Amino acid sequence: MNVFQINSHDNVAVAVDAVAKGSVVTAGGKTFTVCQDIPAGHKVALQPIAKGEDVIKYGFPIGTAKTDIPVGAWVHTQNVQSKLGDLLHYTYEPEKADRSPWKSEKKYEFQGYKRSDGSAGIRNEVWIIPTVGCVNNIARAIETAAQAYKTENIDGIYAYSHPHGCSQLGDDQVHTQKILSGLIHNPNAGAVLVLSLGCENNQVSLMKEVIGDYDPDRVKFLVCQDVEDEIEAGTAIVKDLCHYAAQFHRQPCDASLLTIGLKCGGSDGFSGITANPLVGEISNRLIAAGGTSILTEVPEMFGAETLLMNRARNREVFDKTVDLINHFKEYFMSYSEKINENPSPGNKAGGITTLEDKSLGCVQKGGRALVEDVLAYGDRATKKRPKLVGGSRQ
Helix, strand or coil, X not given: CCEECCCCCCCEEEECCCECCCCXXXXXXXXXXXXXXXXXXXXXXXXXXXXXXXXXXXCEEEEEECCCECCCCEECCCCEECCCCCCCCCCCCHHHCCCCCCCCCCCCEEEEEECCCCCEECCCEEEEEECCHHHHHHHHHHHHHHHHHCCCCCCEEEECCCCCCCCCCHHHHHHHHHHHHHHHHCCCEEEEEEEECCCCCCCHHHHHHHHCCCCCCXXXXXXXXXXXXXXXXXXXXXXXXXXXXXXXXXXXXXXXXCEEEECCCCCCCCCCCCHHHHHHHHHHHHHHCCCEEEECCHHHHCCCHHHHXXXXXXXXXXXXXXXXXXXXXXXXXXXXXXXXXXXXXXXXXXXXXXXXXXXXXXXHHHCCCCECEEECCCCCCCCCCCEEECCCCC
16 A cells, blocks of 8 residues: 555545655545655645645645645645634534544553542652742752662652742743642652742742642642751751652552643654554543543644534533634734744654644544543643643743
């Protein structure tokens, strides 16, 4: 098989291997001669595509033809342009999505660490999380000194450096606090030291308001300006935290306790027919078992967003999805940037032509389950099952 038609409605096919000019190939029930060299992962026209006509892949438009494209021609950036532009008006059409429930035929488990709050991690680490970038070097010094207290049941002791928390105000500071709070609650951390300088805007008292309830045996705080030797004091606290974290052992955990994040890496023309559908199948099975799958990278939903919108659990989730997409588009537009410039040179070299082409392949990682919620920047997942995660304009 030299070329592959993904959907019966497609007017292009993907070259599985490089196809030389003059080769005779068959796809979509048609046999034709290729009139240009087609690199592997790139598209070939299955039928004549007139200038201005939609180019269809995955059963949906990935752009329009800039010129007349004959059968057997190489279909790529030289003759296809994106249809993305201004903000769109969206209509909730759940009847157009496959909303049948996905049932798990077997019980899935993973080897994890059960936490006192009912969650479970896949690692058992001790983390040092600064409230402000000013204590990054102190956090790393404590990390180094505390390695002596790592046991075979602790997977690592790590400081999470960042440049924020000093002079931030308003939403800017809230975003930092939410991200740090998410790390503090992350079940992959068996124990956490929250390290503060003492004079920063992001005071410990403010962080605690965002953190909410926490286990005082698992999460401890140190204000460097309150002690004479902050490295010695911090190392002593981490020693105690290691003792606490060492009590956890790997054990079978039900898949309903598992949350996965879905992200692309080095997308090309094969991603949407190989890796991403496979990840989507994993997502389907995890969700059917009661777990949670989070789809990220909002700009790589542009052009495929209606597929997600129609899978929204209800109109409220649909409206949140519309806001998520439009806020990101408005962010690009506020800086006079085009919203369709996402595919990188490497993406294009691998066969991705437009952002719609990339997005339709990317969203397959989320499987086909209903979308239960939309998470804003820094939000933590509270509802089970699939979610979209994005952010606000910064």
